[in-house]
Amino acid sequence: MKKFINRPENLIEEMLEGFVKAHPDKVRRLETERVLVRKDAPVKGKVGIVTGGGSGHKPAFIGYLGRGLVDAVAVGDIFAAPPVSRVYEAIKAVHSGQGVLLCLGNYSGDVMNFGMAKELAEAEGIPVEHIIVNDDVASSPKGREENRRGVAGEVVLWKVVGALAEEGADLPKLKEVGERVVRNTRSMGVAHTPCILPTTGKPSFTIGEDEMEIGVGHHGEPGIQRTKMMSADEVTTLMMEAILEDLPFRSGDEVLVLVNGLGSTPLLEMYIAFRRIAEILTERNISIHRTYIGEFFTSLEMGGFSITLTRLDDELKRLIDAPCDGVHFVQH
Amino acid sequence: MEAIPFSRFKEAFTRILENLERHREELNDLDAPIGDSDHGESVCRAFARVKEAVDAFPEDQKDIGALFTAVGKTILFSGGAAMGPLYGTAFLDAGKVALGKSSLTFPEFVEVFAAFVEGVRRRGKAEPGDKTMYDTLYPTLLALKGAYEAGEPLEEALKKAKEAARLGMESTKGMLAKRGRSSRLGERSIGHIDPGAASSYFIIEAWFESLMGSSS
Numbered sequence: 001m002k003k004f005i006n007r008p009e010n011l012i013e014e015m016l017e018g019f020v021k022a023h024p025d026k027v028r029r030l031e032t033e034r035v036l037v038r039k040d041a042p043v044k045g046k047v048g049i050v051t052g053g054g055s056g057h058k059p060a061f062i063g064y065l066g067r068g069l070v071d072a073v074a075v076g077d078i079f080a081a082p083p084v085s086r087v088y089e090a091i092k093a094v095h096s097g098q099g100v101l102l103c104l105g106n107y108s109g110d111v112m113n114f115g116m117a118k119e120l121a122e123a124e125g126i127p128v129e130h131i132i133v134n135d136d137v138a139s140s141p142k143g144r145e146e147n148r149r150g151v152a153g154e155v156v157l158w159k160v161v162g163a164l165a166e167e168g169a170d171l172p173k174l175k176e177v178g179e180r181v182v183r184n185t186r187s188m189g190v191a192h193t194p195c196i197l198p199t200t201g202k203p204s205f206t207i208g209e210d211e212m213e214i215g216v217g218h219h220g221e222p223g224i225q226r227t228k229m230m231s232a233d234e235v236t237t238l239m240m241e242a243i244l245e246d247l248p249f250r251s252g253d254e255v256l257v258l259v260n261g262l263g264s265t266p267l268l269e270m271y272i273a274f275r276r277i278a279e280i281l282t283e284r285n286i287s288i289h290r291t292y293i294g295e296f297f298t299s300l301e302m303g304g305f306s307i308t309l310t311r312l313d314d315e316l317k318r319l320i321d322a323p324c325d326g327v328h329f330v331q332h
Numbered sequence: 333m334e335a336i337p338f339s340r341f342k343e344a345f346t347r348i349l350e351n352l353e354r355h356r357e358e359l360n361d362l363d364a365p366i367g368d369s370d371h372g373e374s375v376c377r378a379f380a381r382v383k384e385a386v387d388a389f390p391e392d393q394k395d396i397g398a399l400f401t402a403v404g405k406t407i408l409f410s411g412g413a414a415m416g417p418l419y420g421t422a423f424l425d426a427g428k429v430a431l432g433k434s435s436l437t438f439p440e441f442v443e444v445f446a447a448f449v450e451g452v453r454r455r456g457k458a459e460p461g462d463k464t465m466y467d468t469l470y471p472t473l474l475a476l477k478g479a480y481e482a483g484e485p486l487e488e489a490l491k492k493a494k495e496a497a498r499l500g501m502e503s504t505k506g507m508l509a510k511r512g513r514s515s516r517l518g519e520r521s522i523g524h525i526d527p528g529a530a531s532s533y534f535i536i537e538a539w540f541e542s543l544m545g546s547s548s
Binding site: 076077078079080081082083084085086107108109112113116147197199200202204205221222 | 365374412420
């Protein structure tokens with residue numbers, strides 16, 4: 001294993017120590033649990049936005065802490081859900097009297113730990129709602145959406161509910177709009193190279209030199225097909241067809257496009273993919289309201305990328321366009 | 333009928349941790365086809381914390397229920413991943429049934445273990461055949477209960493239950509996953525033993541051997 005780390009067992013703690021020292025103006029760490037919160041949390045009069053999950057997805061999750069985004073992150077070990085107590089402390093730390101919205105990906109570990117923390121907080125009188133992201137079309141067939149993984153679409157959810165909470169919206173409104181984001185968001189990923197897990201020194205999956213996994217999950221979970229490598233245009237076309245047909249996105253729709261690097265794919269290649277994405281959307285008379293390209297939700301150093309589309313209405317457009325000031329996501 | 337004393341239950345957690353550590357790599361490897369090959373790490377870390385909690389358990393307190401509650405809370409609060417809530421709930425539910433008892437008779441142990449298994453089912457919403465931990469635990473419970481009802485001695489029943497756990501774990505190899513992360517593998521999930529079913533077996537193996545007091 002070739003990684004610039006010290007001891008694998010100290011990896012998360014050392015990373016967090018560096019993170020908090022690097023961004024003391026934006027974040028602080030709770031003393032009781034491995035939870036990072038927005039510096040000024042709890043923000044008076046605002047619903048708290050709590051997220052979290054396994055580590056290894058930088059800049060997710062902690063890079064989204066900040067004004068107009070997320071208030072607290074419960075930090076798990078590499079690719080492992082944070083325990084109940086951590087989520088519970090995160091909820092308590094950002095509750096200013098308006099309640100808390102939990103945003104999580106659809107993984108059994110996250111669903112159980114966040115679910116139990118929600119019950120504990122509710123028992124203490126804190127109003128809590130949750131939104132489970134399940135945007136990965138490759139992880140389960142249409143009609144079984146409740147079984148799909150949550151991937152980069154969670155970034156869109158944070159952006160929207162973060163902006164809405166900042167405007168002073170109440171918890172039921174946040175739940176309603178957040179669920180609308182999930183209903184209108186679809187993603188798919190591809191990878192040609194696994195990441196190496198720092199805890200075990202092993203690759204997250206094995207794959208031939210000339211092969212790629214279509215529909216890969218962002219922990220390296222298998223997708224729908226293992227094939228020979230394709231060109232940027234071929235693979236982008238295939239991903240876009242799966243995404244567009246699933247919702248389905250229709251002529252006249254306005255969308256947000258998120259092209260997300262999974263760790264070691266250069267931005268150069270993502271722009272080549274975006275060129276094809278834009279062509280396809282033009283052909284189908286779907287207009288692009290806004291585009292995000294870069295690393296938003298990685299899988300350590302996995303080689304590959306994902307495409308996420310969200311169908312927008314006027315309210316979602318306004319919230320997507322709102323400014324935000326996250327550690328790794330700033331928009332003016 | 334002789335009852336199983338508190339001390340056996342306490343000692344069991346040392347052996348459970350040893351057994352999980354012995355199989356750490358194997359559990360990681362079983363987890364690899366599902367995605368992130370860390371199940372061995374997760375359970376070892378959680379049961380290392382359990383061992384600390386058990387070691388710190390008040391010497392003068394001999395309450396099996398309180399011991400299991402402490403274990404359940406430790407796993408729930410420090411475990412994380414999917415196994416945290418599952419094993420955590422199992423021990424908490426078992427603790428409720430065993431509360432106030434300093435030893436368990438055979439039928440009492442069957443009842444406590446039934447609560448343990450039911451805790452996993454309730455939290456994970458698993459059914460037999462879903463390719464989960466429950467496929468190890470449920471046959472174990474049936475074997476234990478069956479042996480008790482047939483009037484077999486405790487020692488023999490624990491042996492049979494342990495064997496049922498092993499077969500249960502093995503049976504997940506041919507199953508199509510229906511719950512948890514591996515359920516997204518579809519047909520590709522067939523042919524691999526479920527890592528949760530395997531860690532459950534290693535826990536049962538060490539646990540029941542401790543209760544037998546055998547030295548293997």
